[in-house]
Structures are given as C-alpha cells and as structure tokens.
Amino acid sequence: MKLSTYSFKWFTILFLLVALQAQSQHTEAYKHPPSEVVTIHSRVLNEDRKVYVHCPKSDSADLNKRFPVLYLMDGDNHFELLAQYADYLSRPDVSAMPKIIVVGISNTKRTRDLTPTNSIMDYLGKPDSSSYKLSGGNENFLQFIKTELMPLIDKSYQTEPYKIFAGHSFGGVSAINCMLTHPDMFDAYIAVSPSLWWDNEYLLKMTDEKLKTGSVLNKMLFYSNGNEGGSNSFFHKHLLKLNSTIAKKKLKRLDYMYKHYPSETHMTEPIVAYFDALRFIFKEWGKDR
C-alpha cells in the first residue's frame, strides 16, 4: 500500500513535468515600430504642446531619403491609426503609397484651436457658452503649426516639402479653413466629417467667397461624412452643399473627392475615411515606375 502511494506520487510528479513541458511557453513584450512624443513650448500659443511623431522604418536605401509629412489633428484619437496605415500601405509588398512621416498633434484646448471664429452657438443654433466661450483660435493654431511646429519637424526629421493636413470634426473645419486662408501651407487637405454647422455655416459661406482656382492649383482635397443624424441630417446636407459649391466653381487642377458613409457613425467613420483619403491622395503613386 505504501509503495503504491509512493509510486502514485512519483507518477503524479512525472505527469506534471510532462504537462508543464507541453505547455512550455515564453512571453515577452511586443515591439511596435517606434514613435516619439515631442513636447515643445509654443510662444504663439503660450503653452507647451505635445506632438507624436512616427517615421518610416529606414532601410539602407533610405538613409538619405526624405519623406512627405502628414500633420494630423486630434492626435490622441487617430495618430496610431494613421501611422499604421502609412507603414502598411508603403510596404514593398503592398506598395500603395510612399513612406511618409506622421505628426499627430495632441490637444490642449481643442475648441479654441480648431474653430475659425468666436461663436457660442451649438449645432442646433442654441447658445452654449460653457463649451464654446474660448472658440475662434484657429488662426493662432495655424500660426503655431506654420512658424513653430513645421520648422521644428523639418529640422529634426528627414522631411521633404510635400505636406498633408488631416482632421476630423472640428479638425475637418480646421483643414478646410486652412485651405481657404493659407492654401500654400499644405499640398493636400483631409476633412473627415467637418462640422460645417459651425457659426451659422461660416465655412460654407467662406468656401463660396474665397475658393479660387489660383489659390488651390495642384492641391488635393478629401471630405466626407457618416450617418450623423440620419440621411436627412444637417451634417449630410452641409457636405452635399460643400460638394456642389466646389463643383460649381470648376476649379482648375483642384483634385477633390467627396465620400459619404451612410453606415458609419461620427466616430467609426474616421477609420475608413482616413484610409480612403490616403488611397485618393496617392492614387497616382507608383504608376510611372
């Protein structure tokens, strides 16, 4: 009896050892392609700003190569997404766009920075001073990008002059406002579901007034909306109005694309819209090679 208990014990230990070996495993941290967080002091905005920077993985052929830069608003929402699209779509076996640098701008006072006018009206036209009191700082924010951020990025990374400006919602408002007021800052503009309701359709009026062939020669523009408020929503109507305003002008050499995603919400749409925007902007890429 004792011997059999003894044998049983050893058998159990042996069994556990074999079982352990079968499950032998080793765990380590997954390494993402590296990105950087750069904190800079902005004198224009009088505050520290954080930006996220993702550079292409360089191989020996890239050592002296320079890359286009995509500047992205709402960096905390969509920086990882854009960095990954850029990496994946520029892989040699995918080859849908060039390698680019992605700069994601983190927010401090989002409404202040991403709205072109001071207005306290919400999308229903009702006053909401607690949310919108500080609005109207977009020109300052664009000056920060132009005079402080861009020189820093150009100094620190292997940039080429080609630049894209991308934003969602209020970020889309900023992209269009930038194209209207400082068209030469960027070569391509992406406005995913821009909040065209802002300040009594301010941007729609400005587009009608200001958009001229001369200022947007050889520029590209992508804009879109999801199902915000259903198919009869003001969001969709505004985008259709923007689209017809642009179409009517018959602008020479402004290459633009409008996409409507009826099954996507305001927050799911950026995933597919940013992908389509990159595909649009780089549609000719690689064709002459």
Next chain:
Amino acid sequence: MKLSTYSFKWFTILFLLVALQAQSQHTEAYKHPPSEVVTIHSRVLNEDRKVYVHCPKSDSADLNKRFPVLYLMDGDNHFELLAQYADYLSRPDVSAMPKIIVVGISNTKRTRDLTPTNSIMDYLGKPDSSSYKLSGGNENFLQFIKTELMPLIDKSYQTEPYKIFAGHSFGGVSAINCMLTHPDMFDAYIAVSPSLWWDNEYLLKMTDEKLKTGSVLNKMLFYSNGNEGGSNSFFHKHLLKLNSTIAKKKLKRLDYMYKHYPSETHMTEPIVAYFDALRFIFKEWGKDR
C-alpha cells in the same frame, strides 16, 4: 573695436540662448497599449510557434470581466491593425463593439499550415512544386489551435467562449475550411479574399457538399474580394460563386455578408475588409443596452 567685438560676442551668446529657449523641446518614446509575444512549443506541429496577444486596457469595471477572442492568421501582416481596430471601436465614445482579445498567429510554413489539401498547382493550374510541395497541413494547424493554442489562451487570459477566426488569402481559405470541417471551433468566420482557386476549386466544391443548416446555426461569416486580376478575374468569379452557393442553400440562422472592393488590391483590401467584418459581426452590439 575690442569692446564692440566683446559686446557682439555676448549679444551672439544671448541670441543663441533665446533661440534655444524658443525651440526648447523634450523627446521621449511613444507608448503603445501593450501587447505580448508568446512563444509556445506545439507538439501537434512539432515546432515552436509565436503568437501576438493584445488584451483590452482594463479599467476598474473590467477586473473580473471576460472578453471574446479573435484569432487572426498572418499575424505579422495584420495583428497591429486588428488590435487597434478592437481598441478604438470599443472605446466608450465610439462604442461600436465590445472589448476583445486579439491573438495574431505568426507563420512558420505558411503554405503548409493554411491549405486544406496537398496540391502543387498554382492559380493558373500550372504545377509549382517548389512553392506548394508541403501544402495540405491545414487540419494539423487547426488541431494546433484547438488543442494547444486555445487552451493556453483560455488559461492565461480573461477569455469568454465567443471566438472569431480571421484570415486573408490562404488565411481566408483556412477560415472557410475550418467552418466546413470544425464549425463549432468558432462563432464567426472572416475570409478576406480567400484563394478559392486552390486545388481546382476544392473549397467551392466542399462548400456545396458540406455546408448544412445544422452545422452553422447562429454562426456568422464575412467574405470579400478586391480587384485581383480586374473585374473579370477568376478571384471575383469564385467569390460570386461562393456567394450564390451559400445563398441557394437558404441556411437557417447563418448570418453572412459578402463585400466586393473593386478599387482595392489583394494587399490593400484587408484594411477596409477587416473593419467592415468587425462592423458586421458586432452590428447588433449595444442595441439592447
């Protein structure tokens, strides 16, 4: 003259100090939500296998929560993409799907693992023994997942029983083959551009023979193709054939979706197809809350 040189020196130093301060910046590494690389020894496959595991960021409400698991083939291609979709789409302000765990399986011998039969014929029907000599190991690969990988993941992470199996190209072949031969292994199957040309349309025949209501009750299936070979290509024809075969069977409670992306290539399509697949699989999620 000396004094003026002296002043000039100090002025230069002062200017440099001011200039430096204006560009004051601080750079640190960007931190991604963590993922793990788990290396396990498979007795079924007689080799070490690497899998990448991404768990949702847990907050205090999640401490005892369990999560569905998405098993992804070709982990080296699309793991980061799926992990990011899962994180972003489950954010409280996006709320398009539940938090899930993503397990990306890295390849060793891809053709061996992801093809259901031994065949040396390429997509044109020509023999290519150097590429396809070892093909036909999909049953073994599925046994590895079922008897080794799944138990390990269930033991090591906070999983719930709901599981998704996702693959692209040969990975799409594996997803469909698994649904036909081991339908109960997963609750939902994603086949992005499955290579239905494999072995003289083996899977199309098998689908016609084997797919029955009883085996796919309450299952979900997403399949798609891009522009492989243009609109008249064998790829597109095969997917249309799969779609009509499934439609004809009028399977009760198999919820399926077919999507065609005419402007995407074989390699760009997964970005949008995996997004649409997740949106499809979780279309009812959150509606009853």
